[in-house]
Amino acid sequence: MNTQIDFEQLAHVMGDGVVISDASGKIVFWNQAAERIFGYSASEAMGKSLDMITPERFRERHWEGYTKSMQTGITRYGSTLLNVPALHKEGKALSIAFTVAILTNNDGMAQGIAAVVRDDTERFLTDRTMKMRIAELEAKT
Secondary structure (H helix, E strand, C coil): CCCCCCHHHHHHHCCCEEEEEECCCEEEEECHHHHHHHCCCHHHHCCCEHHHHCCHHHHHHHHHHHHHHHHHCCCCCCCCCEEEEEECCCCCEEEEEEEEEEEECCCCCEEEEEEEEEECHHHHHHHHHHHHHHHHHHHHC
16 A cells, blocks of 8 residues: 655644744744644744744844754754743743754755644643742741
């Protein structure tokens, strides 16, 4: 059985956000789950900078790493699950967990980055509350 998989269709129907940006950091793919997570429709996100979902205080560090990855074709994160703050369209803070992969052209040159993103805000807030509660209890003993 020779079944061809339509990977673009797959990316559109995934439960996790799929965000792909080009070498300059402009968004070139944004699925429905990314719409749900970040609040922007695909038409609002396409062609825009990743700054729209990156908190201002982290942008400089983000772009340093992004530029280096585009120049070298290597990301130091590989398959590591990253947990970082992000921004929703309404301005509320999010905590996201994601993996990244560098996309290359036929010559092996980096031409973009694909990220598979999950909203991790609820877990982050629960963990933070538990840590604060543990610290309070330890302080009493």
